[in-house]
Amino acid sequence: MDFKNSDTIPGPRTEDRLPHTAEAAVKIVIVGGFGVGKTTMVGSVSEIRPLTTEETMTQAGIGVDDNYGSASKTATTVAMDFGRISITDQLVLYLFGTPGQERFWFLWNGLFEGALGAVVLVDTRRLDVSFDVMGRLEERGVPFVVAVNTFPDAPRYPVAELRGALDLAEEIPILDCDVRRRASSRDVLLTLTRFLHSIAMKGPLG
Amino acid sequence: MTPPQRQRRSPGQEPYAASSAAGPPSKDDGTPNPERLFVIGGEGGGERADIDLVTLIVARADPPVSATPEQAALLRLCAAPLSAAELSAYLGLPFSVVTVLLTDLLATELVQARAPVVRQKVADRNLLEAVMHGLQKL
Numbered sequence: 001m002d003f004k005n006s007d008t009i010p011g012p013r014t015e016d017r018l019p020h021t022a023e024a025a026v027k028i029v030i031v032g033g034f035g036v037g038k039t040t041m042v043g044s045v046s047e048i049r050p051l052t053t054e055e056t057m058t059q060a061g062i063g064v065d066d067n068y069g070s071a072s073k074t075a076t077t078v079a080m081d082f083g084r085i086s087i088t089d090q091l092v093l094y095l096f097g098t099p100g101q102e103r104f105w106f107l108w109n110g111l112f113e114g115a116l117g118a119v120v121l122v123d124t125r126r127l128d129v130s131f132d133v134m135g136r137l138e139e140r141g142v143p144f145v146v147a148v149n150t151f152p153d154a155p156r157y158p159v160a161e162l163r164g165a166l167d168l169a170e171e172i173p174i175l176d177c178d179v180r181r182r183a184s185s186r187d188v189l190l191t192l193t194r195f196l197h198s199i200a201m202k203g204p205l206g
Numbered sequence: 207m208t209p210p211q212r213q214r215r216s217p218g219q220e221p222y223a224a225s226s227a228a229g230p231p232s233k234d235d236g237t238p239n240p241e242r243l244f245v246i247g248g249e250g251g252g253e254r255a256d257i258d259l260v261t262l263i264v265a266r267a268d269p270p271v272s273a274t275p276e277q278a279a280l281l282r283l284c285a286a287p288l289s290a291a292e293l294s295a296y297l298g299l300p301f302s303v304v305t306v307l308l309t310d311l312l313a314t315e316l317v318q319a320r321a322p323v324v325r326q327k328v329a330d331r332n333l334l335e336a337v338m339h340g341l342q343k344l
Contacts, residue, residue, distance in 0.1 A: 087340030
């Protein structure tokens with residue numbers, strides 16, 4: 001980007017500006033495989049048009065040896081879409097749709113560690129794509145709910161069967177959703193928040 | 207048709223160790239510390255402020271004449287509070303670059319950072335209730 005004329009950089013529209021009273025933000029991460037509907041979900045509930053933050057990683061940065069200067073060094077740009085919901089004049093909620101591959105997560109400092117919780121968005125046609133993500137969240141102690149984005153041609157499983165297949169504890173909510181619908185996406189976030197609240201009521205986490 | 211079968215994992219299992227990889231080093235033990243606003247980070251010995259994606263940034267002053275074009279653009283953007291993630295999006299810069307810019311601007315007190323509320327061992331019920339009420343209004 002050319003910064004010679006910084007006046008031309010498009011900022012937030014007037015209606016997208018946060019009030020000066022905004023003092024803190026929280027985040028919820030929506031994680032799932034490619035094409036499962038993360039960005040659609042972010043867009044359906046966000047008060048702003050979804051935005052994208054990018055990070056670049058180089059192969060040399062990941063590898064064990066630094067073959068700098070080598071022509072084989074490749075850069076990968078990882079993009080993450082996000083949206084925003086103003087909760088009160090003081091509190092703002094951000095939603096991040098994150099690639100399912102864990103090797104990207106470290107690019108954003110504290111992406112999961114600081115999040116209130118996560119939504120694992122699954123497609124029953126490719127259920128196993130989400131297995132690793134759930135395992136990683138469990139290892140990190142990040143509370144999550146499972147939202148099944150109901151594609152028309154996807155197999156429907158009874159919740160009990162799905163719970164068994166995903167090996168999820170009884171208390172972890174599983175729900176169907178249509179991420180294109182605002183109310184449906186909102187209900188997923190509400191289910192997560194209620195779940196987090198129920199954990200909080202039980203006292204300190206392990 | 208039978209779905210594929212997964213096996214549950216437990217907390218504390220060795221997480222993916224990528225702390226030496228590109229970008230800001232991640233916390234080794236994965237324990238969030240909301241008190242710690244500044245850390246020594248980055249590569250090449252540079253200091254980098256501990257900026258979260260949702261740290262809210264507010265300009266404290268108009269861009270000084272000495273400001274770089276990037277700094278000036280950033281300061282104009284956050285005349286009203288804006289998250290670091292939004293700054294990255296509007297500036298079209300990688301998040302790590304925004305973090306470096308913000309480190310300088312924080313050091314010279316040209317911006318103020320409002321730290322995010324992060325997940326605690328004991329979640330804040332009032333906070334969660336506020337989020338629920340906010341979502342219900344959607």
